[in-house]
Amino acid sequence: MRAEPHYVDExxxxxxxxxxxxxxxxxxxxxxxSALPGITPEQVDTGARSLWRYRAALPVRIDAPVSLGEGxxxxxxxxxxxxxxxxxxxxxxxxxxxxxxxTSVMISLLAQRGVREVIEDSSGNGAASxxxxxxxxxxxxxxxxxxxxxxxxxxxxRAYGADVQLVPGDRDATAAEALxxxxxxxxxxxxxxxxxxxxxxxxAYELWEDLGFTAPDAVVTVAGAGSTVLxxxxxxxxxxxxxxxxxxxxxxxxxxxxCAPIHAAFHGESAAPAFAPTIAEGTAIxxxxxxxxxxxxxxRSDGDMAAIPEDAIVAAVRELAAxxxxxxxxxxxxxxxxxxxxxxxxxxxxxxxxxxLTGSGLKAATTMGALFTPEGTR
Numbered sequence: 029m030r031a032e033p034h035y036v037d038e039x040x041x042x043x044x045x046x047x048x049x050x051x052x053x054x055x056x057x058x059x060x061x062s063a064l065p066g067i068t069p070e071q072v073d074t075g076a077r078s079l080w081r082y083r084a085a086l087p088v089r090i091d092a093p094v095s096l097g098e099g100x101x102x103x104x105x106x107x108x109x110x111x112x113x114x115x116x117x118x119x120x121x122x123x124x125x126x127x128x129x130x131t132s133v134m135i136s137l138l139a140q141r142g143v144r145e146v147i148e149d150s151s152g153n154g155a156a157s158x159x160x161x162x163x164x165x166x167x168x169x170x171x172x173x174x175x176x177x178x179x180x181x182x183x184x185x186r187a188y189g190a191d192v193q194l195v196p197g198d199r200d201a202t203a204a205e206a207l208x209x210x211x212x213x214x215x216x217x218x219x220x221x222x223x224x225x226x227x228x229x230x231x232a233y234e235l236w237e238d239l240g241f242t243a244p245d246a247v248v249t250v251a252g253a254g255s256t257v258l259x260x261x262x263x264x265x266x267x268x269x270x271x272x273x274x275x276x277x278x279x280x281x282x283x284x285x286x287c288a289p290i291h292a293a294f295h296g297e298s299a300a301p302a303f304a305p306t307i308a309e310g311t312a313i314x315x316x317x318x319x320x321x322x323x324x325x326x327x328r329s330d331g332d333m334a335a336i337p338e339d340a341i342v343a344a345v346r347e348l349a350a351x352x353x354x355x356x357x358x359x360x361x362x363x364x365x366x367x368x369x370x371x372x373x374x375x376x377x378x379x380x381x382x383x384x385l386t387g388s389g390l391k392a393a394t395t396m397g398a399l400f401t402p403e404g405t406r
Contacts, residue, residue, distance in 0.1 A: 033087035035059040035222060038321060046087060049141060049214070051221045058318050059222045060262075061087045066270030067233070069241050079129055079230040085266060086133065086226055094136045094165045096122035098129055099230060103238045103382070106351055109367050113381045114244075115353060116235065119388035123184065126231065126386040127157035130218055130255060133227030135161040138216060143167060146216035149195075149206035152181030153310055153387055154218040159190035170213060172206045174199055178309065180393045199312050219253045219317045225262060228255050232263025235382055236273065243273040245379035246331075248280045248369065249386070250361040251290055252311035254322035256384055257281055261325035277382075279331035280374050281322075282365035284308040288335040290316060294323050295333065307341055307395060310358035310387065334368040336361050345389070345399060354389035356396070362386070 035044040037053040038060060044050060046061065053059055064087055071084040079099030083090065101120040105112055118126035135158070138146065145168040148158040155171040162169035169190040173182060174197065185192050195202040206215065218224045236243055243264060249256045257279055267273045283291045286306040306312055316322060326333060341357050344364035348355045355363070362383050369375045389396045 031062065033064065034062050036062050049143070051215050051217060058220055058321070060321075061222050061226060063269070064266050066266030066268075066272060068270060068272060069237075072237060079132065079227065079234065082230045082233045085230070085233060085263075088137065090133070090136045090140060092136070092140065093132065094139055094161050095132055096128065096160065096164060098122055098132045099234060101234075103235070104353075106353075108363065109370065111370060111375070111377065113248075113366060113375075113383050115363075116231075116382055116384050117353070118231075118384060118386050119355070119359070123153075123156045123160045124388040124391055125153035125157065126228070126256060126384070127153045127218060128161070129230050130224035130227035130259070131157040131161045134216060134218070134221050134223045135165050135167065137223045138214070139165040139167060143214050143216075145213055146170070147172065147206055147209055147213045148216050148218065149173070149202045150218065152177050153391060155190070155192070156181055156184040156188070158216060158218065159185040159188035162190065163188045170209075172202050172209070174202050176309075178392050178394055181391055198314070200314050218255065225255060225258050228259025229263035229266070230259075231256065231384070232260045232267065236263075236267055239380065241272065243267065243275070244277045244382045246278040246280055246369075246375055246381045247384065248282070248362050248365055248375070248381065249384040250308070250311060250358060251281045251283055251322065252313045252358070253316045254281075254290060254318055254325075256386065257322050257325050258318060261328065264329075276329045278374060279326050279329040280365065280369045281326055281331065281333045282336050282361045282368075283333070284311055284341060284361055285335040285337045287312045287314065289314055290319060290322055291333045291335045293319055294326060307338055308358040308361045309392070309395075310356070311361065332369060332372065332374045334365045336364045336368070340364045342399060345396075348385070349389070349400070353385065355385045356387045356389050356392040358392075359386045
């Protein structure tokens with residue numbers, strides 16, 4: 029008999045009841061939800077035009093989902109470098125990024141359990157998403173963001189009514205300040221809360237349904253904290269356990285060369301990686317909370333990683349825009365990696381490759397403006 033769903037600390041083996049209002053283990057380690065059985069096509073609620081069509085795959089029943097219509101994003105086939113790929117346009121999510129998948133499920137759980145105020149730290153997209161869903165749920169949101177965050181992203185959070193505090197220093201300094209303040213307010217971190225990953229895993233289920241209930245051969249994504257990697261690992265792992273797919277897709281993961289700690293760990297580099305500012309601001313996380321778990325997920329899929337230089341990211345932004353796809357630089361990092369993975373043989377002719385475009389160029393208006401002014405396009 030399968031045990032009831034519960035929280036698991038994969039590093040120590042400790043477990044905790046799923047009805048406890050916790051976001052980490054007693055020793056401060058990140059948690060996930062114990063293995064779930066997956067679902068079949070018959071269990072997809074086709075009457076729901078959102079990720080909640082996959083609610084049967086969640087570990088607890090949510091009676092009143094906090095939904096803004098997230099999920100069911102377009103999958104568009106295009107030519108890239110002489111080969112066909114399918115771009116998953118996650119910026120069609122309500123707040124303009126893939127983060128809405130995880131946030132909808134996380135905030136739905138917290139609202140159901142009576143949480144009335146939360147704190148979140150983010151470089152932009154996560155903040156906007158948590159702010160929006162808290163507004164929809166009637167939950168007060170306090171957002172901590174690096175003072176260098178794009179003004180458009182800060183504006184979006186404030187528009188939803190969140191209390192936004194800008195923190196001096198980098199993304200990691202913001203996370204440290206959020207942890208300090210979480211002693212008094214529930215920490216609804218998209219990087220820490222295990223139910224955020226339960227929402228993100230619906231991306232795997234949606235691709236499975238998009239492709240006629242089959243899995244792609246490879247999924248290309250960008251990683252900062254790695255939630256798309258972990259979500260795909262969870263979702264495709266459940267589909268594999270349910271006998272709905274024959275194998276996991278290869279997870280092919282890109283990071284900007286200027287901030288690539290997961291890439292360094294994956295390739296076994298002993299020296300600490302150097303860090304420099306990157307145009308892909310959403311990935312600028314030096315110490316990802318779930319770094320070993322992300323590395324394990326990529327290896328489990330027989331995947332690979334690539335570190336992308338800044339000029340290649342800029343070129344990908346422009347090439348995507350030239351074909352009608354307005355992706356922010358963080359998101360375009362995945363597209364920039366296509367040629368790298370194709371040259372290595374990780375993307376193969378005749379196979380189905382999906383590239384996740386996680387956020388809209390509207391999220392980085394200042395940066396995009398610099399790239400597409402007459403001076404910036406020289």
